[in-house]
Amino acid sequence: MAATADRDDPETIGRRVQHLRTERGMTQKQLADQAYTPAYISTVESGRVRASDDALKHIAQRLGVAYEELATGRPAHLAVDLRLRLTDAQRTLATGEATVAAEQYAALLAEAEAHELVAEQATALLGLGECGLDTGDLTAALRYFERAENVLHDAPLTARAPALRGRAVAHYLAGELRYACYLLESTLDELNRGGLHDPDALLLLYASAISPYMDMGAHARAAKAAELALALAPQVADPALVARMHRQVARTLIAEGRVAEADASLAKAAELYRQLQIRTELANCHWMRGYLYTQNGELERAEGELREALAMHTGRKAALYSSQVTVELADVLHRLGKSEEAAALLRDVLGHLSPERGAVHSAAAHRLLGIIAEAKRDSETAEEHYVRALSLLERAGAAGDLADLCRLLGDLLRRTGRVEAALDAYRTGLGHRTAPGTTTLGPAPAQPPL
Known part of the structure; x- marks a missing residue:
């Protein structure tokens, strides 16, 4: 039932009462019945008096409408x-x-x-x-x-947290990693410092911060976010939210070499998604398991998981996620000696990725095409792909991958006799290695009282 504060103004309610009364062919006396006077009904209809809740309930009952509909104009329920x-x-x-x-x-x-x-x-x-x-x-x-x-x-900020998280994810997928971190961190800081310790909102934000932290090379901060998310999980009732957290936490566990724990975390997430019939996130679990098996050298298992994720995302017409999975599948195929198939997939997928859509994976595609070109002794094409990848990663601030790419480019330049250019590439890589994406993030957000 609507609260008094939700009611329309007296004039609007009065016009509504008059319209409904005349529509039903009732007089003011009939509407008043024995509880009120016709004069009172007249003042209500003219908007000269703010009818009490009891009066409106009586009038609504006589008119055969719900109180909420009379008070707000909204149909009942x-x-x-x-x-x-x-x-x-x-x-x-x-x-x-x-x-x-x-x-x-x-x-x-x-x-x-x-x-x-x-x-x-x-x-x-x-x-x-x-x-x-x-x-x-x-x-x-x-x-x-x-x-x-x-x-x-x-x-309250807790109610706005899902919208802020959505904005951060959109910026993250667009390759704007630092801004994504800024949005998440500033929201977390405001929640924690302001005493708004809502476990659902905090878990949502900490879990969402893990991927941009990892891509920026801020592994310590990603691990801390994962630790806090895991500590909050027992207080959260939404199983879909907990499952998403487990999928994100798996990334930090993989980076720390805790493969069995990461696999267990992904298994928990996948089982929850199966129970909830959330195919979108179930596909992402297959994707993450493919990444896990790749990092652990189990390439055949990785290929199977990534092909399953790709089939699910393609069936859902999830173009951006399909493109990102394809890049990781191509990496596995190249490691399995299927470089031609990998290159064909990458050339096709680059038409769907751009600096504004999946910058990190677009860079990964160029990096892998450069490696494949080098294997064919096509140094010119390899250099072109490495430079494109470098530009994309610098724009995104993905310091986690920049150092490795600078090493690849430096090695190529050194082999082709350009020693000074190679040294510049190595120095750039060292700079990113010693400042892994945390220098512009500011202090870590305040922690919740767990």
Whole structure:
């Protein structure tokens, strides 16, 4: 039932009462019944008096409408019905139908806006943002997340956290790693320092910070974020959120050589996603397991997991994620001696990636094409790919990969007799190795009281 503060102004309510009364052919005396006077009904209809809740309940009952509809103009149970349909749209997105889900969310957003239902507007906008991430339309995703944040501008920061996280992920996928970290860290700092210790919001943000930290080479900070996320997990009731956390934490465990623990973490996440029937994230679990097996030298198993992830993402028309998985699959194929197949996949996928969409994976594709070209003794083509990769990684601030790429370029330049240029490349790489992406991040965010 609507609270008094949610009611329309007296004039609007008065016009609504008069319209409904005349529509039903009732007189003011009939509407008043024995509880009120016709004169009181007249003052209500003219907007000269703010009717009490009890009076409006009586009038609503006599008119045969719900109190909420009379007080706000919204059809009875509209908000509940909208929330149920928003859950259906979320289910559609989870099963991999991002385009269909986007249509559902757009229709629900229009309905929520028409009836000024703020929370439902925000949920629909967040859903549209997630659809944008899934289909690789990062510009649209960012726009929807920003709109969700604006709709919730008067809400507590904990309510705005999913929109802020969405913005950070969109910037991260666009190759803007430092800005993604800034958004996540500043939100975490405000939550923790302000005493807003909401476990769901904190877990969401710490888990989302792991990937940009890793790509920037800030491994210590990524490990700390993973540690805090794991400590928060027992306080979080949403299994999908916990599963996402396990998938992200696996990346730090792999980097620390804790392969068995990483595999166990991914197994937990995959099982939760299977139970929840969330195909999007289940595909990402296969992707991460492929990465795990690659790092552990189990290339045949890695190929199987990555092909499974690729098939699932391609079936869902998740173009950006499909392209990123393809780059990692090509790396495995090259290591298995299937370099021609790998090169063909990479050339095709570069048409779908760009500095604004998947900069880190686009750089990885150029790096691998450079390695394949070097193996064919085509130094000119190899250098061209290395330079393109270097430019992409510098723009993204992905210091974790820059040092290795500078070494590859330096070795190539040295072999072709350009010693001074090689030394410059080595010095650049050393600079990134000694300052692994943390120099512009500022102090780590305050920690929650665990």
